[in-house]
Amino acid sequence: MTDHDTSDVLVVGSGLAGLAAALGATRQGDDVTLVTKATRPEGASSWWAQGGIAVSRDDPEQFKDDIVAASDDTADADAVDVLVENANDAVQDVLFETLAVEFDSGDDGPDYTREAAHSEDRILHVDAATGKHIHVPFLNYLDAHDGVEIIDDTAALELIRHEGRVHGAMLESDDDVRPHFAGSVVLATGGIGELYPRTTNPDNATGDGIAMAALAGADVRDMEYVQFHPTACVVDDADSTTGADADVAFLVSEAVRGEGGLLRNGDGERFMPDYHADAELAPRDVVARAVTAEREATGEVRLDVSPVDFADEFPGLADRCAEHGVDYDEGIPVAPAEHFLCGGVAVDDRGRTTLDRLYAVGECSRTGVHGANRLASTSLLEGLVWGLRAGADAAGNDADPIEAPDLLTxxxxxxxxxxxxxxxxxxxxxxxxxxxxxxxxxxxxxxxxxxxxxxxxxxxxxxxxxxxxxxxxxxxxxxxxxxxxxxxNTESVGTHNLVADAETPTAD
Ligand SMILES: Cc1cc2nc3c(=O)[nH]c(=O)nc-3n(C[C@H](O)[C@H](O)[C@H](O)COP(=O)(O)OP(=O)(O)OC[C@H]3O[C@@H](n4cnc5c(N)ncnc54)[C@H](O)[C@@H]3O)c2cc1C
Known part of the structure; x- marks a missing residue:
């Protein structure tokens, strides 16, 4: 047998979903190894999340209805029940009691906010940078926890599978490849941003977990549902570790349009009222298509922030404009960018995939909650709820080393x-x-x-x-x-937007 490592549970990915899975498993008394190919916390979308995390407040049924409506009636009702009915307990337990996250609050408690397509104020947030205020204390908490070992700069390359059961993964660190055997493996590898030239995701979002699971024979579903955020600030810098021709500087949150920001085309004209009755506040996919069309027709689209007290209301975004040399008084140049994948590795209500001892949580999984389109601020919640459940379910199995794939030679x-x-x-x-x-x-x-x-x-x-x-x-x-x-999928629904064939240039 080649040199190898073992643990009870191997978690791949250190975003919020992976951290929640590690917590769920270690609470059952299992030894957890959590590997991440990132070298810093920023290498996870979780760190970059801005708006916040939705919870269930006075009317859980309305929360469910909002999720289903945003999905174009395609969300899985059972999965939505799991999300909403476990939301408050998971947030109270992990975010308030375990991590003591200091959400923005007023005299009467947390300052819940509202985002597009939510029908009540139900989003917990910290500044406009909620992700890092959850992610960093969570990493620190688990780092100090005896039963969890976090190893960074280490990539899972391939799952080790034998007769329908997953036994571990081949891990690469510093050009050295070793098998790691585990009683269960939890994939928490996040999104797919690097598959598109413009994305809001961090550089390393290459869809690893989905590909590894699919190659091992697990079911993967709803992959056509790719959500594009309509207003990513674009500048002309080629900047990506994997050689992207990416020009996205940062995400300009919907809140800027919510406060009065207007989209103008290259001729300086406001165009959203021609596309939708809700104009700038139309659903994400509608705005993304309009921005794409106007960029093609007039060369560029800018977000006019003159109706907003931008520097005061969005100091973080004003700083980011300055960092990237964008003069927001001239309007912020924007384009749609890949933001979130609704589909992924098919899982049940405990994150179990169709392969024995393989789990998937967070953005790389397909729980059914989002259907064809995602309601804002439900992704962190999904990662937290399913992470805890999957981690607890994954615990209790012993590693069983077998012959590793021949990658080693x-x-x-x-x-x-x-x-x-x-x-x-x-x-x-x-x-x-x-x-x-x-x-x-x-x-x-x-x-x-x-x-x-x-x-x-x-x-x-x-x-x-x-x-x-x-x-x-x-x-x-x-x-x-x-x-x-x-x-x-021949039906145009949610983020999957089919139009009639036209004369379009080919890519090659
Ligand atoms: C700019 C931005 C703003 C957002 N705002 C919000 C918001 O306000 N509210 C909300 O709910 N959602 C928001 N989202 C979406 C949400 O942040 C993500 O969907 C969610 O954080 C995904 O969490 P995750 O744990 O699944 O993946 P991630 O947080 O992306 O973590 C994935 C981890 O897997 C690691 N990894 C990947 N492949 C491998 C491999 N082969 N081996 C080892 N490690 C690997 C990565 O290094 C990383 O650590 C936002 C997303 C972005 C990009």
Whole structure:
């Protein structure tokens, strides 16, 4: 048997969902190893969450209705029940009592706020930077906890599977690859932002957990439902560890439009009233499509913040404008950016996948809560609720070391240029053919292009094991799943927006 490590529960990913799973498992007395390929807390979408975390207040049934309405009536009612009925206990237990998060409050207690499509004030927040105020104390709490070992800069490359059961994962750290065997594995690897040229996600969101689970034979569902945030501030800096042609500087929260910010096209004209009765406050997918159309027609779209006391009301965003050289008095240049994946690894109400001893939680999972579209501020809550439940359920199994896959003998070298070029191609296909608007012909073309690209990447994977190559492999598997599910779903619903075929340029 090759050198290996073991633990009762292996959690892959240190966002809020992974941390909640680790807490759930260690509370059952299990030893937990939590690995993350990030080197700093910022390497998780959880750290970047701005608006907050929704809870169930006076009217749980209304909260459920809001989730279902936002999903275009496609959310799974049982999953929504699990989320809403466990929301308050999970938040009280973990965020208030265990971590003592200091949410913004007034004399009467927490200052609940409201976001688009919520019908009551039910969102807990800290400044406009809720994520880091939860994520950092949570990491510190578990770091100091005896039963949990957190290992950073360590990537899971592949699951170890035998006869329908998952036994662990192959982990890479510092070019060294070792098997880690566990009684259960919890995937908490977050989103897929790196598959698109513009994203609000941190750099390392390459869809690893979804690809690893799919390659091991787990069911993956609803991958066509990719949510684009309509107002990401765009600047011209190419900046990504994986060679992205990304130009997103930061997310400009819906709250700015809520306070009166107006979208104007390249001719300086306000256009949203022509697209929807709610104008700038229309649903995210409607605004994303309008911004895309106006950028194409007039060259750019800017968010006019002159009706807002911007520096006073949004000091954090004003600072970020300054950091990126954006003069907000001229309007903030914005474009839609990939923000959230509603689908993922199919799980039940305890995060169990279709493979024995494999769990998935958070954005990489598909619980059914979001259906075809997500209600704002429900993702952190989903990660917290399902993380705790999955962690508790995953506990109680012993690691059972078996023969590991043959990755160990492969050459780790890979020309950097290779991954960069392939990622660039992949993003072009996803942007042009599997983006905000999709036509049947484009989707079919994307399938052919992505299959070819995956074939080229697979040829390298057969002989090499570097982290960047596996991220590329995972991205190509995940992109193909999105394109395939989008091609198979002929109904335009939620974030999956099909339009009639038109003459569009191809990506290659
Ligand atoms: C800018 C922004 C603002 C948002 N605002 C809100 C909000 O206000 N409210 C809300 O509810 N939601 C919000 N969201 C969505 C929400 O933040 C995410 O959906 C949620 O945090 C996902 O949590 P997670 O734990 O599943 O994944 P993440 O927090 O993304 O964590 C994923 C982790 O997995 C690790 N990882 C990935 N692959 C591997 C691998 N192969 N091996 C080891 N580690 C790996 C990563 O390094 C990271 O640590 C926002 C998202 C963004 C990007």
């Amino acid at each position: 492969r050459d780790p070298d890979l020309p950097d240029r290779f991954a960069r070029e392939k990622f660039h191609r992949l993003r072009r296909v996803m942007d042009e053919q599997v983006g905000v608007e999709r036509t049947p012909a484009d989707l079919n073309r994307s399938l052919a292009l992505l299959r070819r690209l995956k074939g080229e990447v697979d040829a390298y994977v057969r002989t090499r094991t570097s982290r960047s190559l596996y991220e590329l492999r995972n991205a190509s598997v995940t992109a193909l799943l999105i394109a395939r599910h989008a091609t198979e």
